[in-house]
Amino acid sequence: MAPRVLVSDKLSPTAVQIFKDRGVEVDYLPDLGKDKEKLLEVISQYDGLAIRSATKVTEKLINAATRLKVIGRAGIGVDNVDIPAASRKGIIVMNTPFGNSITTAEHAVAMIFALARQIPEANASTHAGKWEKNRFMGVEITGKTLGVIGCGNIGSIVATRGVGLKMHVVAFDPFLSDKRAEELGVDKVELDELFARADFITLHTPLTDKTRNIIDAGAIAKMKNGVRIINCARGGLVVEADLIAALKSGKVAGAGIDVFEVEPAEQNPLFGMENVVATPHLGASTAEAQENVALQVAEQMSDYLIKGAVSNAINMPSITAEEAPRLKPFVKLAEVLGAFVGQVTEDPIKEVEILFDGSTATMNTRALISAALAGLIRPQVADVNMVSAPIMVKERGIIVAEVKRDKSGVFDGYIKLTVKTEHMTRSIAGTCFSDGKPRFIQIKGINLDAEVGQHMLYTTNADAPGIIGLLGTVCGENGVNIANFQLGRNRPGGDAIALLYLDAPFPEKVLEQVRAHTSIDSAKRLQFDVGGV
Numbered sequence: 229m230a231p232r233v234l235v236s237d238k239l240s241p242t243a244v245q246i247f248k249d250r251g252v253e254v255d256y257l258p259d260l261g262k263d264k265e266k267l268l269e270v271i272s273q274y275d276g277l278a279i280r281s282a283t284k285v286t287e288k289l290i291n292a293a294t295r296l297k298v299i300g301r302a303g304i305g306v307d308n309v310d311i312p313a314a315s316r317k318g319i320i321v322m323n324t325p326f327g328n329s330i331t332t333a334e335h336a337v338a339m340i341f342a343l344a345r346q347i348p349e350a351n352a353s354t355h356a357g358k359w360e361k362n363r364f365m366g367v368e369i370t371g372k373t374l375g376v377i378g379c380g381n382i383g384s385i386v387a388t389r390g391v392g393l394k395m396h397v398v399a400f401d402p403f404l405s406d407k408r409a410e411e412l413g414v415d416k417v418e419l420d421e422l423f424a425r426a427d428f429i430t431l432h433t434p435l436t437d438k439t440r441n442i443i444d445a446g447a448i449a450k451m452k453n454g455v456r457i458i459n460c461a462r463g464g465l466v467v468e469a470d471l472i473a474a475l476k477s478g479k480v481a482g483a484g485i486d487v488f489e490v491e492p493a494e495q496n497p498l499f500g501m502e503n504v505v506a507t508p509h510l511g512a513s514t515a516e517a518q519e520n521v522a523l524q525v526a527e528q529m530s531d532y533l534i535k536g537a538v539s540n541a542i543n544m545p546s547i548t549a550e551e552a553p554r555l556k557p558f559v560k561l562a563e564v565l566g567a568f569v570g571q572v573t574e575d576p577i578k579e580v581e582i583l584f585d586g587s588t589a590t591m592n593t594r595a596l597i598s599a600a601l602a603g604l605i606r607p608q609v610a611d612v613n614m615v616s617a618p619i620m621v622k623e624r625g626i627i628v629a630e631v632k633r634d635k636s637g638v639f640d641g642y643i644k645l646t647v648k649t650e651h652m653t654r655s656i657a658g659t660c661f662s663d664g665k666p667r668f669i670q671i672k673g674i675n676l677d678a679e680v681g682q683h684m685l686y687t688t689n690a691d692a693p694g695i696i697g698l699l700g701t702v703c704g705e706n707g708v709n710i711a712n713f714q715l716g717r718n719r720p721g722g723d724a725i726a727l728l729y730l731d732a733p734f735p736e737k738v739l740e741q742v743r744a745h746t747s748i749d750s751a752k753r754l755q756f757d758v759g760g761v
């Protein structure tokens with residue numbers, strides 16, 4: 229039986245043609261994504277779902293999608309898809325990471341000009357026959373400072389366009405290397421310096437826990453008077469209420485907003501404000517970009533549904549059908565090792581070494597390295613996948629070294645990840661047992677045997693009495709059940725660690741209480757995607 233795909237958002241007709249040519253049955257219902265109930269009713273009939281940003285793929289929808297094997301996002305952001313829920317159900321989520329980058333960068337540049345010269349307002353006034361030549365006094369772009377927050381694919385295109393417009397470009401991105409900044413012709417700065425220097429600020433980060441509300445009243449207070457702010461990335465990066473207050477006071481002279489806290493944004497207090505240029509999430513909407521992403525998503529989804537080939541998947545490695553069964557648990561292991569280090573390392577990472585010992589050295593280590601790197605940078609780049617992770621790591625100037633060696637210890641094989649930042653070196657090793665589940669076997673050179681869970685708490689502490697009691701009591705008092713509790717130390721009375729596998733997230737509000745204890749050096753909540761293990 230031919231696989232069946234539903235296209236539930238507006239996609240170029242190219243996608244439908246490709247599905248048909250490849251032998252995939254396709255239903256093109258571009259308004260269905262907005263009708264949650266109807267979508268819920270029909271989703272069980274499909275093997276694939278092709279979407280843009282309008283379709284919200286919730287856990288409820290995924291649970292109803294009994295046949296679904298692949299979700300294809302014709303675009304970049306997958307924040308409208310519940311990826312852990314899809315992973316748990318073994319559904320691949322793929323995107324098209326580069327197809328609309330230029331187009332979106334151009335939209336941000338268009339916003340810069342629209343704000344500088346009040347083009348939308350002047351246009352409306354002129355169409356109304358008012359000829360208000362004295363009302364619209366603009367500002368020049370040349371010589372102004374453009375602040376780019378998030379200098380990845382889109383941000384770096386905006387940055388180079390800014391340089392071309394004779395602007396001074398300053399960029400803040402924890403993953404931007406000095407070399408890359410030099411290549412782009414931008415000054416790499418800290419966020420506060422960007423706020424202090426920029427005349428125009430443009431956002432190009434994903435929406436993550438770290439970037440949510442990155443522009444709030446406190447941030448705006450650090451900006452120049454008369455700054456102009458552009459958001460063509462994601463609603464939620466800017467606190468709309470704080471922006472409105474600053475637009476009213478004149479602190480912010482103008483805002484170009486393509487994405488909103490709630491979408492579709494049919495009502496929003498920003499609407500009607502004279503110094504706001506608003507577009508309805510049009511960043512990716514050009515004929516060229518839509519052709520790129522439609523073609524790419526239809527090819528990727530057809531290849532997977534017909535041949536089992538995986539590319540540009542967010543939650544699945546690109547591996548062949550033959551090697552898949554043996555490799556799969558080790559791919560997950562590499563990813564959780566990377567995710568551990570990515571979550572506990574605050575400083576920019578300069579070097580990564582991935583050591584494959586024993587049996588792991590004979591596997592597809594390229595896939596395993598990609599998985600480790602994807603896990604490592606996912607806390608900063610939410611939409612990274614195994615295909616894009618190595619490129620992104622390279623662009624950020626992180627040196628990656630692979631070491632293979634014969635079996636050297638009691639384990640048949642294991643993987644050890646070591647990262648270096650300017651100030652420290654951190655390592656973690658793990659293996660898979662016969663149950664196919666990843667285990668952490670060494671952290672900071674300290675041996676342990678820890679099962680990996682979705683929610684974990686990691687502490688570095690003194691090897692002193694009372695640690696088990698402290699952490700056990702705090703978890704108990706907050707109703708968090710401990711599934712597994714591992715301790716390790718380098719020597720009696722020396723450095724020690726604790727790793728707790730919890731049935732629920734450790735409450736953020738009591739982390740400070742734990743950190744305040746004299747025997748605790750650091751405490752971190754960790755999260756791992758253990759779906760499919």
Ligand SMILES: NC(=O)c1ccc[n+]([C@@H]2O[C@H](COP(=O)([O-])OP(=O)(O)OC[C@H]3O[C@@H](n4cnc5c(N)ncnc54)[C@H](O)[C@@H]3O)[C@@H](O)[C@H]2O)c1
Binds near residue numbers: 382
């Ligand atoms: N408006 C639209 O229609 C439209 C179109 C395409 C993409 N987007 C959105 O644009 C955003 C950027 O896309 P991209 O392809 O450039 O992504 P990308 O992953 O290539 O780049 C994102 C960059 O943000 C950086 N970053 C992460 N956390 C940061 C932080 N706390 N502070 C500063 N920088 C941080 C990352 O290091 C990375 O370099 C995404 O949210 C995407 O969904 C919007």
Ligand SMILES: O=C(O)[C@H](O)COP(=O)(O)O
Binds near residue numbers: 281511
């Ligand atoms: O992340 C993206 O690719 C953009 O937000 C584009 O969204 P759209 O496909 O709904 O226009």
